[in-house]
Amino acid sequence: MNEQNEDLTLLDPRHITVLRIEALLGMVPILIGAVVVELVVGLPTGLIIVPALLVTALFTFPLPRRRYRRKGYSTTMDRLRYVKGWFRRSDTVVPFGRVQHIDVKEGLVERWFGLATLVVHTAGTHNASVSVPGLSRETAIDVREAIAARIRRDTM
Amino acid sequence: MTEPPLTEEFRRTDSIGVLVGALSDLRKGIVPAIAVMIGLATRENVPGFAIPLLIVAIFVLPPFTAWLKWYFRRYRTGAEDIRVESGVLSRQARSVPYERIQDVSLSETLLSRLFGLVEVRFETGAGGKDDLTLAFLTKEEGARLRDLVRARRDEAPSAETIAEVEAEAEAVPIFAMDLKRVLLSGVFSFSLVIFAVLFALVDQLDFLLPISIWDRDFWETLFSEQGERIRTLGRIGQIGSAIIAVLTVIVVGIVSGVVKTLLRDYGFRLDRTDKGFRRRRGLFTRTDVVMPRHRVQAVATDTGVIRRLLGWHALSFISLASDGGKASHDVAPFARWDEIAAIAREAGIPLPGDVEWHRTSRAYWIDRALLSLPLAIAAIAVAIWLQRWTPVAIPAILFLILAFSALTGYLRHRHALDPDRVHARAGLLSPRTITAPRVRLQSAQIVQGPIARLRGYATLHFGLAGGVLLFRGLPVAEARALREAVLQSIDAVDYSALPR
Numbered sequence: 001m002n003e004q005n006e007d008l009t010l011l012d013p014r015h016i017t018v019l020r021i022e023a024l025l026g027m028v029p030i031l032i033g034a035v036v037v038e039l040v041v042g043l044p045t046g047l048i049i050v051p052a053l054l055v056t057a058l059f060t061f062p063l064p065r066r067r068y069r070r071k072g073y074s075t076t077m078d079r080l081r082y083v084k085g086w087f088r089r090s091d092t093v094v095p096f097g098r099v100q101h102i103d104v105k106e107g108l109v110e111r112w113f114g115l116a117t118l119v120v121h122t123a124g125t126h127n128a129s130v131s132v133p134g135l136s137r138e139t140a141i142d143v144r145e146a147i148a149a150r151i152r153r154d155t156m
Numbered sequence: 157m158t159e160p161p162l163t164e165e166f167r168r169t170d171s172i173g174v175l176v177g178a179l180s181d182l183r184k185g186i187v188p189a190i191a192v193m194i195g196l197a198t199r200e201n202v203p204g205f206a207i208p209l210l211i212v213a214i215f216v217l218p219p220f221t222a223w224l225k226w227y228f229r230r231y232r233t234g235a236e237d238i239r240v241e242s243g244v245l246s247r248q249a250r251s252v253p254y255e256r257i258q259d260v261s262l263s264e265t266l267l268s269r270l271f272g273l274v275e276v277r278f279e280t281g282a283g284g285k286d287d288l289t290l291a292f293l294t295k296e297e298g299a300r301l302r303d304l305v306r307a308r309r310d311e312a313p314s315a316e317t318i319a320e321v322e323a324e325a326e327a328v329p330i331f332a333m334d335l336k337r338v339l340l341s342g343v344f345s346f347s348l349v350i351f352a353v354l355f356a357l358v359d360q361l362d363f364l365l366p367i368s369i370w371d372r373d374f375w376e377t378l379f380s381e382q383g384e385r386i387r388t389l390g391r392i393g394q395i396g397s398a399i400i401a402v403l404t405v406i407v408v409g410i411v412s413g414v415v416k417t418l419l420r421d422y423g424f425r426l427d428r429t430d431k432g433f434r435r436r437r438g439l440f441t442r443t444d445v446v447m448p449r450h451r452v453q454a455v456a457t458d459t460g461v462i463r464r465l466l467g468w469h470a471l472s473f474i475s476l477a478s479d480g481g482k483a484s485h486d487v488a489p490f491a492r493w494d495e496i497a498a499i500a501r502e503a504g505i506p507l508p509g510d511v512e513w514h515r516t517s518r519a520y521w522i523d524r525a526l527l528s529l530p531l532a533i534a535a536i537a538v539a540i541w542l543q544r545w546t547p548v549a550i551p552a553i554l555f556l557i558l559a560f561s562a563l564t565g566y567l568r569h570r571h572a573l574d575p576d577r578v579h580a581r582a583g584l585l586s587p588r589t590i591t592a593p594r595v596r597l598q599s600a601q602i603v604q605g606p607i608a609r610l611r612g613y614a615t616l617h618f619g620l621a622g623g624v625l626l627f628r629g630l631p632v633a634e635a636r637a638l639r640e641a642v643l644q645s646i647d648a649v650d651y652s653a654l655p656r
Contacts, residue, residue: 088605089605102252107246149236
């Protein structure tokens with residue numbers, strides 16, 4: 001599997017922290033729910049809270065790093081390639097020549113860390129938009145400019 | 157516009173647009189507000205802060221959010237693209253290259269019209285939902301943007317043929333169905349929908365009937381009375397009435413199929429015009445659809461077991477436009493193979509001829525069959541444990557069907573690659589095919605789950621505008637090779653350079 005992925009660039013390392021914060025934020029409602037359920041039902045302390053905390057810890061600490069290591073992108077040969085996933089591995093290629101328009105999105109958490117998500121839109125029904133998260137803002141803008149330049153060059 | 161416009165400063169949309177946005181939000185909020193007011197008025201001991209809160213929520217928040225949105229939304233026309241930045245907390249910067257803009261439309265709402273403002277929409281090929289809009293700009297600014305985009309686009313060499321004048325004289329249609337063929341095709345669209353309609357009708361009108369169809373007693377008496385009568389008929393009589401019942405259902409199914417097809421396909425004709433393909437059909441509601449040739453993304457054929465034996469096939473075009481709720485356009489619902497092949501050639505996408513069909517990975521279909529095994533065993537175990545013997549048959553049969561369909565999947569699915577096209581084919585006795593020109597594909601994705609990685613197969617999914625083109629269970633090496641081949645064809649032609 002890996003012999004094909006050598007030319008892939010890893011995302012910005014700060015993406016791990018972003019994933020952690022997002023996972024933590026996502027788990028907050030579940031933690032609150034766990035506490036409420038315990039108080040209301042009157043179960044022995046920790047019966048639900050402890051497993052919920054364990055799951056939170058799992059999603060917050062080891063998993064983001066692992067998810068990060070499985071992600072990679074490349075922009076060689078005028079194609080945007082984005083690989084992700086361990087359990088379900090997906091490897092998507094969008095030729096620059098098929099990009100309709102490009103978004104550079106900065107989510108709230110991403111913004112704190114100077115990161116951005118690049119979203120390319122295609123005309124296809126499947127993969128109508130392909131997102132590459134966790135790029136530094138500068139990289140995202142560089143890639144966008146490269147794609148825009150290629151589109152321009154092609155039609156000159 | 158002789159010289160290319162230089163990159164200009166970012167600017168905001170028109171400030172009066174805030175007012176329009178706030179007013180239209182207000183208009184949406186006014187009805188619920190009145191409802192809440194009435195609700196509060198009918199209740200006692202309403203807390204004192206409720207009314208001010210409500211007023212803030214309705215009259216202060218919408219203008220404020222409209223203002224925020226306006227303040228943080230900026231656009232700029234550059235040398236190559238239009239940029240729009242938006243978002244208060246999370247920022248989004250969208251870039252739309254001029255080459256991708258197919259059209260610029262200016263639209264007005266009642267409110268915006270009062271202030272002389274327009275909403276500008278830049279249409280790209282991305283299917284409408286992700287189009288870039290700027291609301292609201294002055295009419296002059298809207299017109300300026302439209303002219304700018306059109307000027308930029310016209311600079312680029314375009315493959316557009318200016319053949320607006322349509323030949324009014326009716327040429328010979330490239331495909332037509334006479335009454336006989338429409339009726340014959342109706343025979344094959346067996347439909348029992350009439351029973352559903354009848355049942356729904358009876359359900360609606362049951363207050364008029366002396367019986368209630370939801371009444372259990374009614375059916376019990378009916379069956380016991382009829383059962384008595386049938387029992388007295390003897391063996392031959394029983395078989396005879398069963399045959400008559402089945403025949404009645406078949407005849408009703410065929411007749412309703414014929415009627416449905418006659419209403420839809422009467423006078424079917426397909427013409428090749430300068431703009432594309434023009435299809436007219438229908439008995440009472442006659443539809444007239446023009447399908448531009450360059451919009452055809454792929455062609456699909458379909459048939460049935462008996463239809464195939466008799467040599468009848470159907471052809472449809474896949475495109476982003478929808479045809480009365482269906483994604484693909486029927487261009488020849490009931491035709492001979494050489495007829496549909498001619499239409500496909502006319503569309504520039506010849507059907508698979510003498511190609512080398514490849515099969516998928518055997519392992520994939522075996523795994524699929526095996527995956528349904530634990531479920532079946534569990535179901536059978538439960539049934540045995542409960543000592544109910546009849547229900548055992550149901551999961552067992554279901555499993556057999558699943559396993560059979562998974563195992564025959566190997567025989568049913570095939571694909572082939574032509575220098576300029578990709579073909580997919582599914583079905584053994586009644587194959588369906590999809591043929592897509594390689595350059596019309598938009599993206600390529602290879603997906604592997606854990607079992608797929610272990611067993612060395614993958615799913616290859618191509619982005620097709622308006623349709624689905626995916627290959628399940630390809631050997632990994634073949635999936636990669638197929639993707640690479642298609643990507644190379646795509647690289648050669650830019651989207652904007654595709655004939656339009």
